[in-house]
Amino acid sequence: MDPYTPRARPGGRKKNLTLSAKEYTKITGTIASVRRNRQVLHDDIDEGFDGRLNSSHENRGRIDHNEPSFIAETSFVRAPLNSRVGANTSLPKSKGKAREDVLGTLPVDIQEALILEDILYVLMGIEGTHITYHPEYSPEDDDPLQGIRFVVSSPLDSSLRDLTERILPLGTYYTAISSFIESRSHLDFGLVNHALCAAIRDMLKDYQTLLSQLEHAYNTSSTFTLQKLWFYVHPTVHTLSLIYQLVLELATADDSSADLTSSSSEDDEDDARNEALGLGGAKLKAVLSEINKNGLNGAEGSNIVVKGGEVLAIIYERMQNMSGDPTAHKLYSTLLKSAGVPYVSMLKMWTTTGRLVDPCDELCVKESKFISKGILEVDYTDEYWERRYTLRDGSTLAAPSKRHQAGVPPPRTVTGRLPGGACIPPLLEGWKHKILLAGKYLNVIRECGIEVQTNHRQADDEDLSMDNEKLYNFIEEAYTHANRTLLQLLLKDQQLIPRLRSLKRYFFLSQSSFLTHLLDLSHTELKKPAKSVSMVKLQSLLDLALNTDSQGEDALFREDVKISISSTGLYDWLLKVISVSGVIGGEDGDIVPDSGSHEDSKKERDKDRDDRKQLQGIDALALDYSVKFPLSLVISRKTILRYQLLFRFLLHLKQVEQSLTSMWIEHKGIIWRRSASNHPEFEQWRLRVALLRARMLSFVQQILAFTTFEVLEPNWRNLEAKLTKVTTVDQLLRDHVDFLDTCLKECMLTSSKLLRVYSRLIVTCSTFALYTASFSKSATQGLAAADMGDGDTAMAKRWEFLRKFETNFNHWFKHHHDCVQYYASSENVSLLPLVVRLSSIKSPS
Template sequence: METTPCPTTPRWNFDRPFLTGQFHQETKETSRFAKSFSNTGDEKAIGCYDVGVQEVIVMDDVLCALVGIEGRYISIKRRVHTQGNDNYDFSVSFQVDASMDLALQEMAKRIFPLCESFVLIEQFVESRSQFKTGLDYEAMVAQLEHQFRLGRLSIQGLWFYCQPMIVSMQALSTVILKASVNNFAGSAVLNLLQSQAKAMAGDNTVRSLLEKMTQCASNAYLGILERWVYEGVIDDPYDEFFIAENKSLQKESLTQDYDAKYWRQRYSLKDGIPSFLANIAGTILTTGKYLNVMRECGHNVQAPTSENSKLMSFGSNHHYLECIKVAYDFASGELLNLIKEKYDLMGKLLSIKHYLLLDQGDFLVHFMDIAREELTKKLDEINEEKLQSLLDLALRSTAAAADPCHEDLTCCVERSSLLKRMATLKDLEVRSFSDSNDMEEPVSITGLETFSLSYKVQWPLSIVISKKALTKYQLIFRFLFRCKHVERQLCGAWQVHQGVRAFNISGTAISRSSLLCRSMLKFISSLLHYLTFEVLEPNWHAMHNRLQTVKSIDEVIQHHDFFLDKCLRECLLLLPELLKKVEKLKSLCLQYAAATQWLISSSIDITKLEEPSASQKLKQLRFKNPSQVQKAITRDAAVTDSILKFEREFNAELQSLGPILSTSSQAEPYLTHLAQWILGVGSDK
């Protein structure tokens, strides 16, 4: 973030030190005015005078020292560290002529801490212009000097009048020294003042002074805070506010970048939050963020303000905290209503559920029928424009046409299998695959393995339905789509088996194949039932109910993300060991379904059918002599071996799934439901 540099003390403050009084503290060795103000060597040592005369001289020098000016017998010794135009005083000390009367030396040294504090304060004010110490101290020195000129002031009286001011000035000098050495500004100065005020709780005068300074110093800061929580504007020309804006993060990234940081980092908290705002800093940040979202939507809104809601002071009554809470409630409610009502968040989520979670699957059945030829092609041969046209046709030809959001649905073809895609999403915490071969792509990956749906999401709904959220929906869709494809293929195989029931196939390979087909179909149907009715539907309704009572858009994001993560895990997508087993079983089912035509044709000695449909197969089979069919079945031992091989592999994979489910269900209780649905499949013969 580019900020305007803080204005510095004008250069002439250093080029012309007579304007500031700085020349008074310059050492005689380095000052270009040293010759004008140094002793010429004719000055007698103060010890040469009587004690009464010494007292008058010392009082005159002490009065000069109180305003940072060296006297004839009192000098200033300083060690200065210079950085740029700022002079940071690490130590300032006053020294007296060694020949001075010891009693006078002792009295003068008691007042020196006050003088040293003033020098540090004055130097800080003139170089940094951060504090205003007022005229009380200088007025006191002027009055003391007046009394001295009238002959009414003794050294003891001078000490008496200076004593009450010493502690306050030392406290101020301590604050200034810490601020100078650490180059504090903004909230760091406020924290320093507050901590020093607490440290001086036993001295009511000093504590009141520091609290007053804190109050004055915080006025400008609270002005910045007020604009942020009431308007969503950062009016911070000198980069002192504790909220930073990263303008390089644009809202468009929410729909383009899986790892978009816009919502979390466009506005963020900086270090050095004022202590009196530390507990509510997150609320302050969120309030301004919400107002900015509404402004980005073209919805100009400003939190209602009144004289009672001004944030120009803070104190023990915590009124400023109540004002911030009211501003947060207003901004949160306005944004939530805007997204829910004007942009129909729930309608969009329900539409996504219809299509990507297959809540309304009639369009998908029609699409899979008309797009079968395109989906069976290899990746580099697929025409995505043609798939999109077929998808639009399927949407317009089914009940989905009544959905006003159906035009936001698009299709896409991924470049990798589901397993490999899952492994690339590190934030999902998918456990690593134990075998490197698991990451290898199938030899002939087609559109059936990589097809996916997408959804057009506009601002500000992209805050909730971001690229990351949409990717999670797509992962679930791809898993469901693959299951649906397997189910359709097995249903086709089952229809072929039903077509030969008119023949006497009892005890033949076909009857065994029919049992295997039924087991496979039961497995995939049980899996789909678990995914839809045991995982997606209950979790969706739980999220829907929670969204009815949310108070802010961040709660919406939290519940929506929780829903997606829970669905991913319960759909086995975050459990690679189980996912691999299920994918292997689905592959076996597809291989078997593809081989069914050959198995039955070989068994009953039927040449390749001209028509692929089951009804045509049935018509042709009925013209064959049953005795010829029986003879062909008994003759073809190869068919029996193939069916037995499919059966062994399927049952072995299914049985190996049992121990994994039993073990995993201890840590993942929802797997108990899956085990109940599918573990009995292998026993069906």
């Protein structure tokens, strides 16, 4: 707001304000005459009036400094308005009625002179003699941010009153804006509010400069009238009204911020006391701090003051709504640029160094300090990457509009806008994810102890502001640089791809004989119940098997492979995950149901306890893989869990295949090959046993071949191709997880119906293999009965026992084949090769 001075006014007087002696004498004579009349009238009204005006012709033009309106300023600042404040307070006030009568009896030119002096008071927010506070104004009850209203309390000429009432809103605007600056300069309102107040304060300096120039003209120019005053302040009225409307919106947006300081200090004291007493774990503290900080309980969300991104959003919305007014657009654009300086500064720091310096929670990115990189080693939810640094509005790339969740404050009840830093400025809405990721990438590099190097243009040398295109180019450059640096660290320095290959080799059992060696060495130990298995012994046997098998680059990472024993059967656990809405609750993969009665959950726990008692070591065996940060971001606990599921699935197939192969070797013995022509029924029974065993073995081998050659290998090749072309870290993480999810889906481990049918079928095969010795014993008895020729009384029982397995296998095999065929034609086209493979397994005629 440029000061509008009378001598600088376009089209004004051509002469300077330097007057000739004749003009000066004429002007001072007029002013002296006006003040003499005012002095005489005031003497008649009030005996206490002190000070007179020297009106002699000889002393005309010389001011008497005993006159109350011109008491000498004692300070070094010679401000006429300051001297008037002192004079005004020293004057005893007359009764209102008498003063009104006096002003009403004066000529228009004298009324104008008196009202001009009062207006100069009012423009600074000071009550005048004839222009006073509104009768309803109360300093104790009224909100100072609404401003002080002034009224003309004396009868005044209609033309003067009209002009005066046009100018009076300036006093209201000035007092409201000054109160806003004073209140919003408190520390709790954040750096953005401070910058906004500084920008408005600079504009008020121009306004005060204008007032001082107007007062100089009032004191020195006899032609300075109320009309001229209105001409000079008219543009300022519009400018201050725009600032006043912004101040009102900012002041009314936060409903109850009065108790913010006390409540926040009490919360800090409680947190410090709880931490000193050791109350609550890290996660409990985090939840409590989120609730206290963001006010998640109903109306507490309104306690968050208007600060940070919300202030910028309000300014930007007003600028857009009033884009048709050039003055408003320029004013709000200036305020947006000034208020956004600290926000942009925090943004620069975050996107260029990975450090989040946000003392007042104003930035769109927030940090959960209780989450450390050590959580990656034990936590299945990967909290460090997903929750250490997040957007305050709760949105993610997977769920852009997810806002109403834990840690996200509720929106304002009136505007629906998220409060405080959770409100992302509209100008940055499309860039928020890149802002978050740029800082996260660099933060990972810093956590590794590597100094962050910036190779793009220095941000300090650039003129970046909220509405400047350079800011978006800077964010893009920072994101690209951070992404490229972290990719370099993961793929080359940390050897990510070789580690993924070792994971594939060990967990997918591809081109590796270590598992066969391990099963042979630990055969006795794995026959024990799962809870009785010695982890130390199994780990030593695994190390021995890996040392004899690992070659090349796989040998570099064999020490990262560990033994793990699960407490739940694979298929039962997968069925619970699919059929029950729950989450993984710990390392053992326990399920936490969302609903259900206490009795039902107790029955499920009892059933799970019984299953764990019956679970053997071979069924609970799994592998684990340990990596250090930052590789743990890619090979995280979530991905390791997926690898473990696939490993246990393949291991069970290998185990059943090995059992049926052992049964086949047993059937090559003399008992099963010796002819029994005199006992045709026994011959037929023995043939049916061998046929059922062959069909089961063929089924297991077809499933194993399909998962290995039709699912895992092609998907792994696709993943390797993607990793060579990957351009972003998030794409790398997404491709890795997508690869594992695709493998789980195509291995039929994500469909409850397919999994239930398959588990029944594979359990039937494994149970049949367990009866190898029983069938051999029955065959021996049948041969003995055939040699004796006395008849075989146990043949009926043998047929009954065999038909149970045949019926069970035929039923579940047909059911499984139909399910696979249905899903292959409707949902999962990748199962078509399995349909062809299963069709080759002929049922007995």
